[in-house]
Amino acid sequence: MYFNRKRSDVRLDMISRDEQGEIAHKSMTSRTHERLSNAIITARFRPGEKLKIEALTDEFDASLGAVREALARLTSEGLVSARPQRGFFVALISRRDLIDLTETRIEIEQTCLASSITHGDLTWEGRVLSIGHQLSKLSVGLHDRGGNDSNEWHKYHQRFHEEITAACANSWWLKLRQQLFIQSERYRRLSGPLNENGRDIDAEHRAIMESVLARDITTARALLA
Structure with a gap:
């Protein structure tokens, strides 16, 4: 009986270590994905630049598996493109893509915002x-x-847009909104300083916040356009 108990204990310990290893791998993959995504969005890696897996493992102190999984996720999110026999590259940008992206992002975010204003407590x-x-x-x-x-x-700008739409009742709209916002942020970072057209960024966001708190869906939607 004593021997059986010991074997059971060892088996449980092995399962526990396996689970811990899986959790650690997922954590490393998520961390690598977040850091690489941020590097692309902030234009540290430029559009069309090749992403060398070995170099990324050193830069982000991550395993080859974690880097490959992060690159696969970023490919599905549209920030990275995979080219057969050539590897991974930062996704290219274009004027046409920006126009389509902006039109879609505004429509989805307006929809999320209207739902959020309706359901927010x-x-x-x-x-x-x-x-x-x-x-x-x-x-x-x-x-x-x-x-x-x-x-x-x-960081706070992203959180602001996440929060005003957080009460949206449709989780798929929110997922689409997040992905489109990240893509738009990449273009915005590449475009230069925010106030180059004399915009009052603070006033713009205060107006959005005030219309949201006033439950004025029509005005809030218009301000996002």
Whole structure:
């Protein structure tokens, strides 16, 4: 009986170690995906640039498997293209793609926003107000910096758009919105400073927040266009 118990204990320990290894691999893959995605969005890797797996394993301190899985995910998300016998490359950009992307993103985000305004509760309103206030504080002085917004501003800007649409009742719309927003962010980062056309970024986002909190769907949709 003692021997059987020990064998059972060893088997459970082995299963536990296997599960821990799988969790660690998934964590490494997710971390690698996030860091590589950010590097592409921020244009550290330029459109058309080849992504060498061996170099990425060193740069991101990740295994070959984690890098390959991250590249596969980014390919499905449209940030990376896989070319037979040639490897992985940062997806190319074009004026036509930007026009199509912008049109689709606006339509999907407007749909998500309308649903979110309809279904959002008081807790959601509080989160919108909080993130809107934080984004506004970071936006102050953006014009003085020549539109050279920091990575922190980008983080809160993304969170702002996530939060105002968070109460949307359709999970597939939200998934599409997120993917389209990331693609748009890549184009925006490549386009240059935010205030190059004299835009008041802070005023734009405050107006969106106020219309959302006022439950004014028509105005909120128009401001996103």
